[in-house]
Amino acid sequence: MTAAPVLVAARRTPIGTAGRGFADQAVDALAAPVLAAVAAEVASAGLPIDDVVLGNCMGPGGDLARVAALRAGLGASVPGVTVDRQCGSGLEAVMQAASRVRAGDARLLLAGGAESASTAPHRLWPDSGERFTRAPFAPLGFADPDMGPAADHLAAVRGITRDRQDAWAERSHRLALAAQRAGRFDRELVAVDDVAIDDRPRAMSAPLLARFAPAFASLDEASGSGTVTAGNSCGFSDGAAAMAVTLPELARELGLPALRVRAAAVSAGDPALPGLGAAPAAAAALDRAGLTAGDLGFVEITEAFAAQLLAVSDALALDEAVVNTDGGAIALGHPWGASGAVLLVRLAARMLDADDDRPGLAACSIGGGQGIAMIVERAA
Structure with missing residues (x-):
């Protein structure tokens, strides 16, 4: 009989605009405090953490999840694996963790994602035919x-x-x-180096947003000038988020509210x-x-x-x-x-x-x- 996986102890860092509060933080330094906070919340169950699964798409390479798990103090016996489905990577990590719990291959995993636009390395992919700073x-x-x-x-x-x-x-x-x-937002946030709140939200108005010029040339020449601007787009950002993916009986034992996948x-x-x-x-x-x-x-x-x-x-x-x-x-x-x-x-x-x-x-x-x-x- 398969188990219905649940999500508990969902936490995130504040989200910082690239080059601001987290400008000098490596991506594993963002992930580690969140992993530590989630692990602390489920520690009283006494179950070992079977794995850490983290999504990342622009980091330094290597196995971010393992590095962050070690940095979080989870112990040398806790493994980690990093997955990349581009900006869906954090959700993919949780999906993979949930599938392992459902299959009976694990009982407790930490899963989420991390990104540092501030410290992501610039790279060249020569086979792309152009100079990209992102993979094709x-x-x-x-x-x-x-x-x-x-x-x-x-x-x-x-x-x-x-x-x-x-x-x-x-x-x-x-x-x-x-x-x-x-x-x-307060209960979900894990402060990192005294950065405790999201720094991007600000007062906006229709007249102010109307002043932004189109940011991109339209791919459809017949459409005229573009409509996407810096005002109606996201910003490049740094941050991390994670949660425990586990069995429903563990959530009940801990008395933690849970979401079932x-x-x-x-x-x-x-x-x-x-x-x-x-x-x-x-x-x-x-x-x-x-x-x-x-x-x-x-x-x-x-x-x-x-x-x-x-x-x-x-x-x-x-x-x-x-x-x-x-x-x-x-x-x-x-x-x-x-x-x-x-x-x-x-x-x-x-x-x-x-x-x-x-x-x-x-x-x-x-x-x-x-x-x-x-x-x-x-x-x-």
Whole structure:
């Protein structure tokens, strides 16, 4: 009989804009305090940590998870493995950990993601045909746009206006500021070197956002000037997030509130439209869970660009009143390899505090046309 995996003790660092509070922090130095905090919360169960699974996509190479586990003081006997599904990496790490618990191959894992845009090395991939400072999302012969121009193209293809994108960006900042001032982020945060709050949310207005110039040339020459700006996009960011993935009986023994992993899915599609990738992944996860979009009470989608989020929301016919209700990556930042795990931390905070038993969705669109999604629900 397979076990239904649960997520407990979901924590994250503050998200720092690249070059600011975490400018000198290596990526393992961001991950280690979060791992230590999660491990401390489940330590009284007396179970060994079977593995640490971390997502990362722009780090220094090597096995970040093992290095961070050692730095966190988890002990030399705790292994670690690092996974890369680009900006879906943190969610992929939790999905892999949940699959191992469900299969009976592990009882307690720590999983999440970490990224340091500030300290990520610059590299050259000569086979790409151009000088990239990122690995190619697709080989020569396929579309391989950067995410910004691709978001502009997606907005043109799907008819998502500049006004609508700016309105979403204003909403993201407004909701994040309100959540920060009300202390709704406090319980999930692990301070690192005296950085204790997210530094990006700020007061935005429609007139201010309207002043931003288009940041990217549109890939569709017929569409005219672009609509994606620095104002309706995320920032380059540093941060980490993690949680314990374990058996429901362990959560009950510890008296910890938990989210049960009900379903998960990955998808792939046109590399030219990477911002849409979360939609088919979410649709597949909903189908596996026997749910519709209307059954969801909580949704967290990575706001790399307002255009991407709105395209996914439209494709799934989501109730936008339940999407990113404490703001998203436009306001908080997008630490690539950590962002999928940040979504789950935010879902846990929202769902476990609410008098609402409806399930939640976390979903990411990924460079190269992939998507990843997970459905969670409150465990009894």
